[in-house]
Amino acid sequence: MVKAFNFTRQYPDFLFPGKTQYVTKDDEAVPVESEALLDTANPFTWITTAKKIAAWEPDLLIMRYWMSWFGPSLGLVARHMKKKCKVVAILDNVIPHEPRIIDKPFTRYFLGGCTGYVTMCHEVADDLLRFKPDARFMIHPHPLYSHFGAKMGRAEAEDSLGIPHGKKNILFFGLIRQYKGLDILLEAFSRLPEDYQLIVAGEPYGSFDKYQEIIDGSGAKERIFLYPQYIRDSEVKKYFSAADVTVLPYRSATQSGISSVSYHFEVPMIVTDVGGLREAIGDTGTGLVSEKPDPECILRDIERYFSDESLRTGCIGNIRKEKQRLSWKAFCDDLISFQNEL
Numbered sequence: 001m002v003k004a005f006n007f008t009r010q011y012p013d014f015l016f017p018g019k020t021q022y023v024t025k026d027d028e029a030v031p032v033e034s035e036a037l038l039d040t041a042n043p044f045t046w047i048t049t050a051k052k053i054a055a056w057e058p059d060l061l062i063m064r065y066w067m068s069w070f071g072p073s074l075g076l077v078a079r080h081m082k083k084k085c086k087v088v089a090i091l092d093n094v095i096p097h098e099p100r101i102i103d104k105p106f107t108r109y110f111l112g113g114c115t116g117y118v119t120m121c122h123e124v125a126d127d128l129l130r131f132k133p134d135a136r137f138m139i140h141p142h143p144l145y146s147h148f149g150a151k152m153g154r155a156e157a158e159d160s161l162g163i164p165h166g167k168k169n170i171l172f173f174g175l176i177r178q179y180k181g182l183d184i185l186l187e188a189f190s191r192l193p194e195d196y197q198l199i200v201a202g203e204p205y206g207s208f209d210k211y212q213e214i215i216d217g218s219g220a221k222e223r224i225f226l227y228p229q230y231i232r233d234s235e236v237k238k239y240f241s242a243a244d245v246t247v248l249p250y251r252s253a254t255q256s257g258i259s260s261v262s263y264h265f266e267v268p269m270i271v272t273d274v275g276g277l278r279e280a281i282g283d284t285g286t287g288l289v290s291e292k293p294d295p296e297c298i299l300r301d302i303e304r305y306f307s308d309e310s311l312r313t314g315c316i317g318n319i320r321k322e323k324q325r326l327s328w329k330a331f332c333d334d335l336i337s338f339q340n341e342l
Helices: 043-055 068-079 103-111 122-131 154-161 182-189 209-216 233-242 257-264 277-282 295-307 309-325 328-341
Strands: 005-009 035-039 060-065 086-091 116-119 137-139 168-173 196-201 224-227 245-248 269-272 287-290
Touching: 005 043, 035 043, 043 068, 060 068, 068 103, 086 328, 103 122, 116 122, 116 328, 122 137, 137 328, 154 233, 168 182, 168 233, 182 196, 182 209, 182 295, 196 233, 233 257, 245 257, 245 295, 257 269, 257 277, 257 309, 269 277, 269 295, 277 287, 287 295, 295 309
Parallel strands: 005 035, 060 086, 086 116, 116 137, 168 196, 168 245, 196 224, 245 269, 269 287
Antiparallel strands: none
């Protein structure tokens, strides 16, 4: 039997620069029945949550961790489980992309309450071992995000976005944050000829002004199509269905959930050589890895990708192989085997 427990609030407003941290009525996310208990900014709910979960008497508690702000609340919950309950943390990050002074003490507290750990790349595993050299962990690549529906026809997707047909379509998708390097891609794109167009889709975390200044000063402004908002699950497919390639020009990274979406829609990627992206993309032959996050390198690899049709078809073929390996069933099977060994 499985039971899900959820947050009443994940972040206080000063830590959440987006529009909302809640599923809205307009969203079409797959519903998951859960009991909302934990407010990370209200310590009284931490004890209540721990008692509620412990009263259910689980044999295994799985918690996902991606930001040090969660360390105190989730760490307390972990420490209040009964002895028979194993606590496994799925670590998106150990140290966040945008560091804060609280990171080390909060993360150390959280990690100290867990029995075992799951990381999705070697980079995060290395970070874990710096905090906890004796940690028992497994590494498993990020499973596919397969709930966004089937791929649309390209022409239909382009029409739904209101963009011209017959161009080379580059996609930047996901939350727009400093470390994700949209400015790098915009600078590179400004040097590409008329048969290229850029699709930028995702909610800005913070001001979009600096990106807008680059766009306004670019000779390629008319070929940049902006959708700077939260993208509902039902709309994701039209962006990837229109794309020839997804570009992740990140300044830093561990792994990327965007690559899992790109895999689902069989769109090759161009990524930078940071964090676990080479491991996930370069080593699997599902895209190109730029030497460093700067416009010159990104430009060169975009041109290389579009100039070699065999490269593109080879990447798509490798993505299809990876899709078989990165199923949720494979992830769950490995997770069950791992917790049995703890």
